[in-house]
Amino acid sequence: AGEAPYYPRSRPNILITGTPGTGKTTTSEMAAEATGLKHINVGDLVKAKGLHEGLDTEYDSYILDEDKLIDEMEDFMRPGGNMVDFHTCEIFPERWFDLVIVLRTDNNILYPRLEGRGYNAKKINENMECEIMQVVLEDARESYAEEIVIELQSNSVEQMEENVSRIKAWVDNWMENNQE
Template identity: 55%
Template sequence: MSRQNPNIVITGTPGVGKTTHAEQLAQTLGFTHLSVNQIVKDEGFHEGRDEETGSWIVDEDKLLDHLESLPLIQTGGYILDWHACDLFPERWIDLVIVLRCDSTILYDRLTKRGYAGKKLEENMDSEIMQVLLEEARESYAEEVVVELRSDGAEDVEGNLGRVEEWVRGWRVDHGGEGEGGQK
């Protein structure tokens, strides 16, 4: 049985707009938005917090078992929103969107969120050194990894249009709905 819809990962450094993109795309496309960090927190798929950064220490096995129990693999139509992507098996994912942001803009966003010290420094270094983009490129086929800018509202709007067009093409290529919702 092939999926009716693609599964999409939206990844990037905290503050680049993952949740904004994921929520708007899920609403427009009728997909299910999975905030992986929220699942980790709500379901207790962690071993507490890292004292220096305040980040969850994720129990990846429990998280993956939970995600595998969802119809994610069978039906598709999920948008996974998380700061990393290399955890998710390639067979689950049809598109990986790596959001990038100008470092000055990102710095302002993160400091407004209260990031400071090591947490701020690590996230800024990660963005500047393209750590998450490289992880995506190492973990998935080149043709499914897309880097998109997310500096402002105009970027978000353009990105949403691009992804919506990609989903329409995916559906046509995979025998799903084409233009006008026709099968």
């Protein structure tokens, strides 16, 4: 297969990833509002457009059709300007993203968040283990250039606000450095 062509972007694409419950959707919505980038909730997109192969009843989650998802996203990712929110990061083409944020939450804070969502015990345990083993962080470091992957703590509202400010500052800086 040939190398994918590189398209210069007028605005950056940011990936907000992390274990479920770490605050991706809340942070992405606030950061999208602050930066003018578009919040793309990939889980919602998968459901709305049927980009899956049905429900995994054991974990009560959809089985992704990755090829369909990438095809669906390519057109709006190419020009940039997206704040992409998803718990998995290694399925996307590396060239899509200018910044990858991995949100992290302490065990004693994450557990009640997941319980509060009404997840079954199996799903809670699976997600707790994912966070403890830093699965998403390691996947991000394997899938993207080291210098674009940033780990941010997301335990409190104060930290979330700080994270949004950092993302906003990063976008402002990118825009300044990427003007034609």
